[in-house]
Amino acid sequence: MVRASNRLLVSAVLAVGAFTLTRLCFVAPPPAVHQPLRQSHVALQARGGGEYDVSDADIDAFYNSLLTGSGGDPPKGTVLSELIVKFFHGDFTPQGFKRYSGLWKGPPPGNIGKKDIAIGVEKLKEQMANPMFVTKGGVGYGVDETQKVVDDGKGWVWLAAEMSPGGLAVELFKAVPYGKRAVLVAKQNNVAELFDKVNWDTALGNIEKTFGGPQIKQR
Template sequence: MQQQQLQQQLQQQKQHKQQQHQLKQRQERIQRRQQQSLPQAAAAAIPPTHTLHTRGGGEWDISDADIEEFYAELTTGGKGGDPPKESVVGGLIVKFFHGEFTPQGFKRYAGHWKGPPPGNIGKKDIAVGMDGLKVQMKNPMFVTKGGVGYGVDETLKAQGSEALTTPNNARQNFSVELRLVAMAPSANRMLVSAVLAAATYSASQLITVFVASPAAAAAIPPTHTLHTRGGGEWDISDADIEEFYAELTTGGKGGDPPKESVVGGLIVKFFHGEFTPQGFKRYAGHWKGPPPGNIGKKDIAVGMDGLKVQMKNPMFVTKGGVGYGVDETLKVVDDGKGWVWLAAEMSPGGLAIELFKSVPFGKRALLVAKQSDVDEMFSKVNWAVALGNIEKTFGGPLIKQR
C-alpha cells in the first residue's frame, strides 16, 4: 500500500514538473507576442515588470485561435433553434430577455406565461426570449467593459476601439460576446456550465454583456466600525432572519422545486452526488428524467435528499457572519444562532451554492432553516420566493441583474 502511494506521489511530482515546464514555455511565447500587441496607452499604464500578469497572460490568455475554437465547439453537433424548455439556459434566456429593453433598464415580462401548458414557461415563452436575445446580441443596449486580460484594473478594460488587438489580426477586435453561465442537460451528463456565445469581428467595438455579473465591492474604510460590522443598512438582526424565514415558508406547498426552475437545477448540480472528506463528487451517470436522459423530477428528488442531509449535518460549511465586507479572518463557521443557510454567488463557472451556519452577508440567500428542524422548512417552502431570492443580496448592497 505504501509503495503504491509512493509511486503515485512520484507520478504526481513528474506531472507537476511537466505542467510547470509547459506553462513556462507558453508564458514566454505569449510575452513575446504581447510586447507587440499592447496599445501604446495601455502599455504606458501597465508597469513593465507586471505586463504578463496584468494582461492575464499565461494560462488565462485568450487568443483569436482560442475564440475560434470556442465558437467551433459551440456550433458543432447542434441543430440550432431554441433551447429545450426544461433547460436552465432556456429559463435564463426567458428571465433576462423576455421583456422590454429601455434606456432606464430592462423591464422583465410580468404577464401570463403562454406555455404549453398555459401558466407555465414553455416553448412559446422561450421563443419570445430568444427573439429578444437575438436583437440584443446584434445591437446590445447594455454593455459591460471587458477585454485586455484577467484580473486587470477596471480602468484598463475596453469598450470601444481602444480594445486590445493581436499581432496576427491587428485590425480586427472581438466585438460581440454574450455569456450565459448556467447548466444544461444532455443525453449522458449535465454540463457544469453551459455558455452561449456569438462572435463577430469589427475594427471599432469591443462589447461584452454578462448576465448576473455582480459588481465588485468597494473598499471599506477601517475607521467605519459600524459599517464594517454590517451596521446600519446592511445589519441583519434576529428579527430580520425570522422575517426572511416567514416569507420563505408562506404560501408554499413544500416538496421539490419544479424541474424547469433554476433552483432545481442548482440543487441537482451541487447535491446530486457523493460527499466525501476529499470533496463532493458530482453524479456523472444517466439522468432518470422524465424523459430519460434529461434532468427531471427523479433527479431533482435525489438532489433534494442530498441537500436535506447536508443541511441537517453539513460536511462542508463556508464562513460568514459578523457583517458585510469584513476581512476573511474575522468570519466564523457558526454564529450560534441555530440557522443553516443555502446561499449563492457568482463564480467563474456560474452561480455556485454553498451552505452556511452563519449569516451569509453579501450573498444571495436562497433558503434558511432551523438546523434542529430542517424538515419543517421543506414542508412549507415557497419555491417561487426561493427563486426570487436569487436576485437579492442579503445583508449587502442590492445588485440589479439585467
C-alpha cells in the same frame, strides 16, 4: 553734547527692544483645538456595523416568508432546481463533493427531470441537517475574511448563492451569509419544517436579492 545725546538715544532703543522681547517670551501660544474624531462609513462596515446589519427579527421574517407554500420539490427547468441538482446530487466525501456523472433519470431519461431533482433535494436536506462543508459568514457586510465565523451559534443553516467564475453557485452557511443571495434558511435541528411548507417561488425570487448587503445584479 552730541555724543551724550547719541548715547542716550541708543540706550533708549535697547531698553524698548528688551521690553518688547520680554513681552513676546511670555505670550502663551493659543490653545490647540481638538476636532472630534468621526468614524467613517467604511470603518463601520469594516467591523460589520451600519445599514446592512441583519437582526434576529430579520431572520425570522425571512424564514417565515419561505413557509408560505406546500413543500415538495422545486419545479423542473428552474434555475433553483438545476442548482440543487448540480451542487447536491452526488456524494459528499472528506475529499470533497463528487458530482453525479451518470445518466440522468429524467423524465425523459438522459435529461434532468423530477427524479433527479428529488434526489438532489434529499441530499440538500441531509446536508442542511448535518453539513459536511460550511462556508464562513456572519459578523457583517464587508468584514475581513479573518473575522468571519463558521457557526454564529444561532441554530440556522443557510443555502446561499453567489456568482463564481463558473456561473452561479450555492453554498451552505451556519452564519448569516452577508452580501450573498440567501435562498433558503432552516432550523438545523428541524430542517423538515422548512421543506414541508417551503414556497419555491419565494426561494427562486431570493436568488435575485442580496441579503445583508447592497443590491448587486449578478446575472
